[in-house]
Amino acid sequence: MNRTARLYALVEELRAAAPRPVTVPVLAARFEVSTRTVQRDLQALMETGVPVRTASGRGGGWSIDPAMTLPPVRFTADEASALTVALAAADVSAPYAGAARTAAQKIAASMTAPVSAAAQELAARIVALPSPADTTVRAQVERALTTGTVLRLSYVDAGGLESDRVVEPAGLLTADGRWYLIAWCRMRRAGRGFRLDRITGATPTTEQAQPHDLAELLLGSAAAGAVRPAALASLTASPPPRPRPRHG
The missing domain is CATH 1.10.287 (Helix Hairpins)
Structure with missing residues (x-):
C-alpha cells in the first residue's frame, strides 16, 4: 500500500472506531508498518487540516471527529x-x-x-487577472452564512454614500464577475444585494438571523432570470431562485 492510499485508509480506520481512540501500535499492526511511520502519517493528516487529535494517558490514542470529515469519493x-x-x-x-x-x-x-x-x-493553460479582495470581510460573510447569524456591515453604495447596516444573510449571487451578499436589511426593511467589494467592514454577532427565502427577497428586483448553477441544482429540491439585487 502506497502512502496516499494508507493516509485515506487511516482516516477510514479512525472514522470506523470513532469516537473511541485507536493507539499507534494498533494502527501500525493493522497496516503492517512501523509505529514511527504511523506517527508521521497522522502528523501529516493533522497538518493538512484533517480533524484528527491525540489524547495521552490510559485509554488514550488517536481519534477523528466523523462529523468534520467525509468518506472517500471515487473520481475518474x-x-x-x-x-x-x-x-x-x-x-x-x-x-x-x-x-x-x-x-x-x-x-x-x-x-x-x-x-x-x-x-x-x-x-498551466489557465490564467486570471487578480482582483482586490478583503479577505477579512469575505471570511465574516462566509461565517455568517454558514452559522445563520446577523451581520453588521459598513457599505459604500454605487453613489459613494457610506452607511452602516444590520443584515440577516440569506445567500450569495454572482453576476458579471461580481459577488453579492443577499440579505434582509433591517434599515430598509427589505431584501437587498450588497456587492462584496463595496463592503468596507463586517462585524459578526452571535444573534441568530430569521430564515429568509432567497427568491422572495429578490422578487421584483433587477435580476429576474437568474438561475441556480446547474452543478448545484441537484443538491436541493427547492425551485431555483430568480434573483437580481438592488444595491444598498
Whole structure:
C-alpha cells in the first residue's frame, strides 16, 4: 500500500472506531508498518487540516471527529483533473476561495503521477487577472452564512454614500464577475444585494438571523432570470431562485 492510499485508509480506520481512540501500535499492526511511520502519517493528516487529535494517558490514542470529515469519493481521472483545475482557478475574491484551494490540493495529492501531470499541464493553460479582495470581510460573510447569524456591515453604495447596516444573510449571487451578499436589511426593511467589494467592514454577532427565502427577497428586483448553477441544482429540491439585487 502506497502512502496516499494508507493516509485515506487511516482516516477510514479512525472514522470506523470513532469516537473511541485507536493507539499507534494498533494502527501500525493493522497496516503492517512501523509505529514511527504511523506517527508521521497522522502528523501529516493533522497538518493538512484533517480533524484528527491525540489524547495521552490510559485509554488514550488517536481519534477523528466523523462529523468534520467525509468518506472517500471515487473520481475518474478526468473528473479529478477537472475539479483540481476549477478549484485551483477560483478567484481569490470569491466566497469560500480558501476552502476551494485546499480542496484542490487534497484532490491533487490523491492523484497518480500521470493524472497529476495531466492536471498540472491543463492548469498551466489557465490564467486570471487578480482582483482586490478583503479577505477579512469575505471570511465574516462566509461565517455568517454558514452559522445563520446577523451581520453588521459598513457599505459604500454605487453613489459613494457610506452607511452602516444590520443584515440577516440569506445567500450569495454572482453576476458579471461580481459577488453579492443577499440579505434582509433591517434599515430598509427589505431584501437587498450588497456587492462584496463595496463592503468596507463586517462585524459578526452571535444573534441568530430569521430564515429568509432567497427568491422572495429578490422578487421584483433587477435580476429576474437568474438561475441556480446547474452543478448545484441537484443538491436541493427547492425551485431555483430568480434573483437580481438592488444595491444598498
